[in-house]
Amino acid sequence: MITIEEARDIVRSKIRKLGTEEVRLGVCVGRVLAEDVKADLDLPPFDRSQMDGYAVISTDTSEAPVTLDLIGESAAGRGWDGVLERGQTVKTMTGARVPKGADAVQQIELAEANGSSVTILESAKAGKNIVKTGAEIREGEIVIPAGERITRAMVASLAAFGYSSVKAARSPRLAILSTGSEIVDVSEKPGPDQIRNSNSAMLSAFASDLADVSVLPIAPDDPEGLRTSISKALDQCDFLVISGGVSVGDYDFTKPVLKDLGAEIHFEKIALKPGKPTVFATSKDKCVFGLPGNPVSIAVTFLVFVRTALLLAQGASDPELRSGFAEVTHDIKGAKGRHGLLPVKTGFREDGRMIVESLKFSGSSNFVTFASADAIASVPADSGLRKGDTAEVYFF
Numbered sequence: 001m002i003t004i005e006e007a008r009d010i011v012r013s014k015i016r017k018l019g020t021e022e023v024r025l026g027v028c029v030g031r032v033l034a035e036d037v038k039a040d041l042d043l044p045p046f047d048r049s050q051m052d053g054y055a056v057i058s059t060d061t062s063e064a065p066v067t068l069d070l071i072g073e074s075a076a077g078r079g080w081d082g083v084l085e086r087g088q089t090v091k092t093m094t095g096a097r098v099p100k101g102a103d104a105v106q107q108i109e110l111a112e113a114n115g116s117s118v119t120i121l122e123s124a125k126a127g128k129n130i131v132k133t134g135a136e137i138r139e140g141e142i143v144i145p146a147g148e149r150i151t152r153a154m155v156a157s158l159a160a161f162g163y164s165s166v167k168a169a170r171s172p173r174l175a176i177l178s179t180g181s182e183i184v185d186v187s188e189k190p191g192p193d194q195i196r197n198s199n200s201a202m203l204s205a206f207a208s209d210l211a212d213v214s215v216l217p218i219a220p221d222d223p224e225g226l227r228t229s230i231s232k233a234l235d236q237c238d239f240l241v242i243s244g245g246v247s248v249g250d251y252d253f254t255k256p257v258l259k260d261l262g263a264e265i266h267f268e269k270i271a272l273k274p275g276k277p278t279v280f281a282t283s284k285d286k287c288v289f290g291l292p293g294n295p296v297s298i299a300v301t302f303l304v305f306v307r308t309a310l311l312l313a314q315g316a317s318d319p320e321l322r323s324g325f326a327e328v329t330h331d332i333k334g335a336k337g338r339h340g341l342l343p344v345k346t347g348f349r350e351d352g353r354m355i356v357e358s359l360k361f362s363g364s365s366n367f368v369t370f371a372s373a374d375a376i377a378s379v380p381a382d383s384g385l386r387k388g389d390t391a392e393v394y395f396f
Contacts, residue, residue, distance in 0.1 A: 001269045001270060001271040001276070001337075001338075002267055002269070002270060002271065003270070003271055003339070004270060004271065004272050004304070004339055004341070006267075007267055007270045007272075007278070007280065007305065008304070008305065008308070010266050010267055010280065011266075011280055011287075011305055011308065011309050012308075012309075012312060014266065014280075014282050014287065015287065015309055015312040015313050016285055016313065017169070017312075017313060017314070017315050018169055018170040018171075018172060018238065018313050018314060019169075019170045020034040020167050020168065020169055020170060021167075021168060021169075021170050022165045022166070022167060022168075023165060023166055023167075023168045024164070024165050025155065025158055025159060025163060025164050025165060025166070028150050028155070028158070028165075028166055028168065029150050029151065029152055029155065030149060030150065030209040030210070031149070031150050031166075031168040031169070031171065031314075032147065032148070032149050032150075032168055032169045032311065032314035032315055032316045033144060033145070033146050033147065033148050033149075033150060033166060033167070033168055033169075034146055034167045034168050034169050034315060035146050035166070035167040036142045036144070036145050036146050037142070037143045037144040037145075037157070037158060037161065037163060037166065038140060038141065038142055038143060038161070039137045039138065039139050039140065039141050039143055039161050040139065040161050040162050041139050041161070042133050042134035042137070042138055042139050043134065043135075043136040043137045043160070044131055044132075044133060044134075044135065044136065045133065046079070046097045046098070046133055047097065047098040047130050047131070047132055047133055048095060048096070048097065048098065048130070048131045049074070049092045049093065049094060049095065049096050049097075049098050049105045049129060049130065050094065050105070050129045050130065050131060051094055051105055051107040051108070051129045052092075052093050052094050052107065052108045053091075053092060053105045053106050053107040053108045053110075053111065053129060054068075054070075054089045054090065054091055054092060054105065054106050054108070054111050054118055054120065055074065055084060055089060055090045055091075055092040055098050055099050055102035055104070055105050056068065056084075056089050056102060056103075056104050056105070056106055056120060056124055057084060057085075057086060057088075057101065057102060057103060057104075058103050058104040058123075058124055058125055058126040058128070060086060060087060060120075061104070061106065061120045061122075061123040061124045062123050063123075064120050064121060064122050064123040064124075065119050065120060065121050065122075066119070066120050067117050067118070067119045067120075068087055068088055068089040068117065068118055068119075068120060069087055069088050069089065069116065069117055070088075070089055070090075070091065070113065070115075070116055070117055070118050071084075071088050071089070071090060072090045072091070072099075073090065073091045073092075073093075074090055074091070074092045074093065074096040074097055074098070074099055075093045075096050076093055076094070076095040076096045077096075078096075079096060079097035079099075080092075080097070080099045082099065082100075083099070083100045083101045084099045084100065084101030084102045085101060089118050089120070090102065091113075091118075092105055098130050103126045103127065103130070104124040104125065104126055104127065104128040104129065104130065105124070105128060105129040105130055106120050106122070106124040106128065106129070107129060110122045143157050143161060144157065144158075145317070146315070146317075147315055147316055147317030147318075148316075148317060149311075149316060149318075150166070150168075168314075169313070169314035169315050169316075170314075171211055171212045171314075172210070172211040172212070172238045172239055172310050172313050172314065173211065173212050173214070173236065173237045173238045173239070174207050174210075174211035174212065174213050174214070174237060174238070174239045174240075174241065174310065175213075175214050175215075175216055175233040175236065175237035175239070175240045175241070176200050176203045176204060176207070176213065176214070176215045176216060176241050176243070177216045177219055177229055177230065177233055177240065177241070177242045177243070178197050178199050178200045178216075178218050178219070178242075178243045178244060179218070179219045179220070179221065179226060179242060179243065179244040179245040179253075179254065179293075180218070180219075180220070180221060180244045180245070180293065181220045181221045181222075182194050182195055183195060183196075183197045183199075183218045183244075184196060184197065184218075185197055185218070186198070186201060197218060198295055198367060199243040199244070199293070199295060199298055200215045200218075200243070202295060202298065202299065202367075203241055203243065203298065203302060206299070206302050206303070206307070206396075207241075207302075207306075207307075207310070210307060210310045210311065211239065211310050214236070214237070216229060216232075216233055217229070221245065221253065222253075223253045223256065223257055226245070226253050226254070226257050227257045227260065227261065230242070230257055230258065230261060230288075231261060234261070234283055234286050234288075237286065238285075238286060238287070238313065239286070239287050239288075239289070239306070239309065239310065239313075240286065240287070240288045240289070241288075241289045241291060241302070241306055242254055242288065242289070242290045242291065243291050243292075243293055243298055244291075244292070244293030245290070245293070246268070246277045246278070246279045246290040246291065246292060246293075247277045247292070248277075254279065254290045255268060255279060255290065258279075258281050258283070258288060258290070261283060262283060263281040263282065263283040263288060264281060264282050264283075265279060265280070265281045266280050266281060266282065267279070267280050268280075268290075271337060271338045271339060271381070272300075272301075272304075272338055272339060272340075272341060273335035273338040273339070273340045273341075273342075274292070274294065274296055274297040274300055274301075274341075274342075274364040275291070275292055275297045275300050275301040275304075275341070276292070276338065277292050278290065278291060278292065278297075278301045278305065279291075280305070287309060289301070289302075289305060289306050289309075291306075292364070294363070294364035294365040295364070295365060295366075295367040295370060296343060296361065296363075296364040296365070296366060296367065296370050297364040299343065299370060300341050300342075300343070300376060303321060303376065303394070303396050304321075304341060304376075307319075307321070308320060320394075321376075321394040321395060321396060322394070322395045323392055323393065323394045323395070324354060324392075324393055324395070325354070325390050325391065325392055325393070326346055326353075326354040326355055326356040326377075326390070326391055326393050327349075327353055327354065327355045327356065327388065327389070327390060327391075328355075328356055328358075328377075328385045328386065328387055328388065328389045328390070328391050329355050329356065329357050329358075329387060330357065330358050330387055331384065331385065331386055331387055332358045332377065332379050332384050332385040332391075333384045334379055334380055334381050334382045334383050334384030334385070335379075335381060335382075336381070336382060337381055337382070338381050339378070339379070339380065339381050340377075340378070340379030340380075340381070340384070341376045341377070341378060341379070341394075342358065342359075342361075342376065342377050342379055343359060343361075343370050343373035343375070343376055343377075344356045344357060344358055344359060344373060344374075344375050344376065344377040344393065345357045345359060345372050345373055345374060345375070346374055346375050346393060346395075354393075356375070356377055356391055356393055358377070359372060359373060374395065374396070375393040375394060375395045375396065376393065376394045376396065377391045377392070377393050378391060378392040378393070378394070379391070
């Protein structure tokens with residue numbers, strides 16, 4: 001067996017980056033930027049008012065209350081083009097250009113208008129309620145660097161700087177193949193000794209924002225049928241994820257078939273619980289992951305290995321799951337000789353400290369309990385974790 005880190009290093013070393021493509025702004029969330037996004041103008045492009053109020057020369061208001069001549073209005077999209085002089089004020093709206101000569105905006109609630117004049121009731125210090133030109137970013141500066149995954153929060157910045165489309169890494173083509181003569185489609189009612197194909201549905205859900213996913217027909221426990229299914233899949237994908245058939249049972253044909261097809265198997269056993277019999281292979285420039293058949297094992301190994309590989313292929317600067325630390329509320333037993341990555345449920349104590357609660361699994365086939373999980377806890381081999389210990393957790 002190899003360690004989790006050794007397995008991850010092997011995967012990283014075999015990933016090739018995909019090409020790039022232009023992606024429209026409206027469908028770019030989740031994609032990995034292949035270019036730096038740069039500001040094409042200063043932001044704000046002018047001194048901008050933060051309030052509805054009156055633009056003033058701050059020294060005019062030092063002995064407030066003071067009455068000033070109202071000489072114009074500056075509204076958003078229709079600024080006032082003159083130069084403010086001593087004893088004058090311009091009504092200035094939120095988001096509008098601050099007139100030249102003014103160095104403060106006093107909010108409208110601290111002023112009284114009276115026809116052609118305005119009384120400023122309180123003094124306004126220089127800079128009050130003004131965002132200076134370029135305070136947020138200067139023209140030519142990087143807004144979002146290449147390698148970032150585009151989030152919903154980034155879309156406004158892309159639009160503001162004229163990116164109707166962005167250059168992004170090509171989305172990986174991921175094929176999902178479930179194996180097992182006992183597997184039937186989700187829409188079917190299982191017969192005796194049969195189960196529905198929950199693995200493909202779960203893998204597809206995990207991968208939907210990472211790749212272009214295709215779910216292949218279920219492959220029976222038959223070497224020839226499996227060989228045909230894998231061969232066809234490799235012709236149409238960049239990554240192939242096979243669930244089941246990777247252990248050493250009489251009907252586990254995944255590894256022999258991969259070898260027969262000329263694939264190079266880089267590892268097939270990891271000191272990991274759950275997920276010991278995970279397989280990673282390459283066939284020419286295609287990556288193949290053979291994941292254990294039990295749903296919890298599949299979830300963990302997908303999140304730890306496949307997810308990272310899909311993001312690395314897109315040049316993501318941070319391909320790992322978000323992590324944090326939490327206090328363990330109950331003892332979590334360690335597996336003999338294997339590091340645990342166990343699904344857990346997180347929460348918070350009254351003092352705000354994050355806590356992690358172990359889930360009572362009857363085994364890695366227990367997808368009903370897994371439905372309550374929102375993170376994976378790192379559990380040291382053998383010793384495990386004790387109540388009160390701090391555990392590293394990975395969120396999904």
